[in-house]
Amino acid sequence: MAPPSPITCRPSAARHPLLLRVPTARAATLGLGLGLPRTEAVVALRAHVRRIEAEPWASALVAVSRNRREEAVRCAAAGEVTGSTGVGRSAGMEVALAAAAVVAMGTGNRVLYKLALVPLRQYPFFLAQFATFGYVVVYFSILYLRYQAGIVTDEMLSLPQKPFLVVGLLEAFAAASGMAAGAVLSGASIPILSQTYLVWQLLLSAIFLKRRYRINEITGCFLVAVGVIITVASGSGTGASLKSTGILWPLLMIISFFLQAADTVLKEIIFIDAAKKLKGGSVDLFVVNSYGSAYQALFMCLLLPFLSKLWGVPFHLLPTYIKDGAACFLNMGSLSSGCEGAPLLPLLFVLVNMGFNISLLHLLKISSAVVSSLASTFSVPLSIYAFTLPLPYIGVASSLPPGFVAGAAVLTAGLLVYSLPQGQHSGNSFRNRND
Template sequence: MPISHLLSPPSLPSLPPPHLRNGAARQCPTPLRAALALPPPRHVGLATARGDGGTLGSSRARAVGAVRVSAVPGDGGAVAGGTGIAAAAAATVVFAVMNRVLYKLALVPMKNYPFFLAQFATFGYVLVYFSILFIRFRAGIVTREMLALPKAQFMLIGLLEALGVASGMASAAMLPGPSIPVLSQSFLVWQLILSVLILGRKYRTNQILGCMLVTAGVILAVASGANGGPFLSELNFFWPAVMMASAAFQAAASIIKEFVFIDGAKRLEGKRPDIFIVNSFGSGFQALFVFLLLPFLSSLKGIPFAELPAYLNRGAACFLNIGGNLKDCHGAPLLPLLYMTLNIAFNISALNLVKMSTAVVASLTSTLAVPLTIYVLSLPLPYLPEGTNLSTSFIIGAATLVLGLLLYNLPQTSADQVKKD
């Protein structure tokens, strides 16, 4: 799920295709795949992707949000677009690392109440996002036409993310800890498959191999600490499959968010929906479905539903560091609030990157934060003074991940681009 300086993210205006410059596209609901009406699927990249969806020398207008590669010399727009995406990607990596580190720190005072922290964040973010949305609406950044976008797609996002949470928690309760982040790397594979099926996107061979290397690198880096306990060999396939299904739900939600920007731009005659439209309504529906699943989710955490109110009261007292044994909650409320603030910043940054590029690019960028986070957490930190030594397999995994990112982002040659145009 996705603050002050993020109230005005960069605007990326773009002209719609000629056949969408009248008002007809705004009035007719569009099916998920056919609605896109995209031109022949293009290959996507990270550093050379343009934010406005076009390249010099191409006379064909593109649907907003579809990203293409431009390696034409002298294309200043492509350079500017690539620079903007690179800056957004760098910010996303920084926020992702800080988010993961602060989550670990937040669990120091909240070690007995992780379920409270998760639910407080889920429902608290709805209030934060809608408050920001209201401010942006009053400032004229968000229009009534944006607010009138079909809510079914946001409901689908919320449902998919809630199902991802539920299936992830169910499988996590049955799997050995080191296997969970490894199995979660199927998220990127699901994104590739679903972006092809839903968005009709095509990927070059180097991009597919790059994504596979990224996945392998993360698995090597994370699994380097798995030697001391049980791993997947002692389990049947059911619970690993449920964890991979959880990643599939989350991946589908990210692809639908990308679709929202593409379809919304067509309905809004080329103006992309504000990211807080997607954040607010997506988070709102997610909170609704999580609320409906609370009896199931609490039982997964070993909390009988009848005892949930008392557990939440104790969690709130620990979060605020009032009453009870204050020594057990040392570090609250500062650490949990810092985590929630950075988590909001990360989710906003990641969604803004989806808006500027693609969901797969945003996922690759966030994946880079995994080995960086492990490295930071290996250092002595406040509240976590014990450091750890990094294994050789971690170094190899991190290098493999970076190699995969470089391979994915190899620019397309000018000759290939001219031939495609």
């Protein structure tokens, strides 16, 4: 049975409402039995019958309204969508648009990171720290403006801080382990190892969110990972590169992606728990971004001696390194030679990276960690193709790997398989199944 349409109660616009027709003779008999005149008996009978018929309908309307309120709260707490078929279509369109934004921002993020390192090729650690601590300032500034506008409420700001602290800890350790492994591994091997991110998200979502995935969803994720591996690995000698580095550094990179997957699943849990605490409301994105970035910056400060050593900068020389990196970033002073493209390219990277993080968190909020991961993964072949274009400051454009088309086709097939519709299905395709 189709769900009932929304009910709007308003006075009737009909001048002569439809009345129950009762045979006059029978009405007269009933009226005489009650000792009422004939006309008054007809009026009394009509009112009596309408009252008897209206009471069940009123009870039904109240029950429907109560059920809808309870369903809305339950769906909001579970991160699902409630409503009619039209609402479901609009929600699906919102997810599709958010995923497209993630793909576009993810592609731009990868390309601009390479471009930003052209002027800052001697100061990559400065760029990483500038982005980390700059986000704290920007996110809290936006959070303050949204609080003044009434978008962010006191209830959102008073949410428990422990989950945000764990988010910052996971992000800091993921960055530290990723930097350590990335300094040793080849550039082509990192996107291949990053496909373990999908596997971790599936496992962690199944464990902590009690999600059950359909066979086409698991198959689709597998095909997406295979497609990226084919795209990146063909003709790059990645297998030999992984063998030459041993098992430690690839394992450390896999641990880094495990921490990142745990971070995204924890953020999804934060959204679900916040919906329960806010009684069906939704926590603002910048509350999660601001608190998470603040705690990440705190732990990054504690890890600074370790991280600077990973980048080949002795800790006692770190102030000088930061000073020289700032001079190159601003393209000023005696060190400006070789810093052409700054500060435009680094600033563009920071802005696009911030937009990527915000769009990724928005997609996570309205869908799930796995959907956001799939959208982000789709940007890998697009960024590889982008580097074949005549980009400024890059020099000679790179050529496409031999297996690019095949890998992109497998990846696209995986996305299509993953999104196959289900016959008897409602709500979010990742809804909890606890019954």
